[in-house]
Amino acid sequence: MSDAQDDELWGSAGNIQLYASYDGWDPGRENDPNPATGDCTAAELEADDACNQKGVRITFLQNRVNPVTGVPEIKYRHVLLGWTYENSADHISFDGLHASEYPIQKGVHAGGIVWYGNYLYVADTRNGLRVFDMRTIMDLDPDGDPGTHDAMGSDTDGVKTTANVEDKTKVGRHNNVWYSFGYRYVMPQVAAWKFRSTQSNPSGSYACVATGAPKASYVSLDRSTVPDRLLMGEYCRPAGGYPSTGRIASYPVADLEQRSADVPAEGWANYLPMTNGGGQGAAAYNGTLYVNESKGTDEPGNLWRYGWNNGALVQNGQAIKTARGAEDLYLDRGMGRLWSISEHRPGVAADCTANPDPLRPAGTDYCQRVPYAHKLSWLTAQP
Known part of the structure; x- marks a missing residue:
């Protein structure tokens, strides 16, 4: 809301x-x-x-x-x-x-969904x-x-x-x-x-290419800018000669509401500087771009913070460890919290309940789907 x-x-x-x-x-x-x-x-x-x-x-x-x-x-x-x-x-x-x-x-x-005014994207x-x-x-x-x-x-x-x-x-x-x-x-x-360019990402693959239309894997809203903008990005798993780690861009909501003409990507338009995992969700607030990077089910994901400088994304601080299977991001401005949810469910991934990890405490299951939040003030204070 x-x-x-x-x-x-x-x-x-x-x-x-x-x-x-x-x-x-x-x-x-x-x-x-x-x-x-x-x-x-x-x-x-x-x-x-x-x-x-x-x-x-x-x-x-x-x-x-x-x-x-x-x-x-x-x-x-x-x-x-x-x-x-x-x-x-x-x-x-x-x-x-x-x-x-x-x-x-x-x-x-x-x-990814965004409720903005009378519209749901x-x-x-x-x-x-x-x-x-x-x-x-x-x-x-x-x-x-x-x-x-x-x-x-x-x-x-x-x-x-x-x-x-x-x-x-x-x-x-x-x-x-x-x-x-x-x-x-x-x-x-x-x-x-719809994207103007033809999408050339391989069908049925998580890998991405650097040309053509991106995948619309997730979307969020940035109300801290003028005008308000939708952020849209793609999840990619870099491998097999596909060079893209995932593109992310912003679009003025007012232009999208007109439902006519082209709406060019602005603001955060860039490639995510990731090499080992895929960006699962992103949100921007007061000049900081937050990106969830999934690392599969065998280790916690990373929450990255970026700034925008001279047309490029610049990393701010170290990666913050977050949930296994970290997914889309949603920013609650009133509560000052950045929300997400873990993706995996019990008994599906190979290293979840089907093959328990001996390093995990008895009776726990890290593959439960759990909503969780980070306080923005805590995130800002992290190195």
């Missing part, structure tokens, strides 16, 4: 926190080449909720005091993100933002940014009773539609009924920003 408004409050709703997650299980998307998952059969798709990769959802969370009881409580709502298209009946429909849908979408897993690895509008959230169950299948109004051609949030196996518009994998709320995509 520190990003959405300059005063860090969303009107009478106060302090709202926003989280992104995605369903990457991929048994039912078309033409899945992975033999370990494959495609679900038509019958399984109709009957089994688990056969549908639901894609990206956003969770709005509000810490508040109950107006009736006076007791503190947490309220939250899940909102499914959808990209719109025109279906075979010439009506607008939508599908989920999938991490792997062949050949339509690849790599949309909400690795979502990093799309192979394309750029997808844009969503908080003012166009669809409520497919306005009376709060899933069994009533509420009326959703009529099209310009007079065709009436209804909604069904009980059937969790469908998404979009089918026979004039709106489906949403069972979610009550859907936020459709309203725009997209």
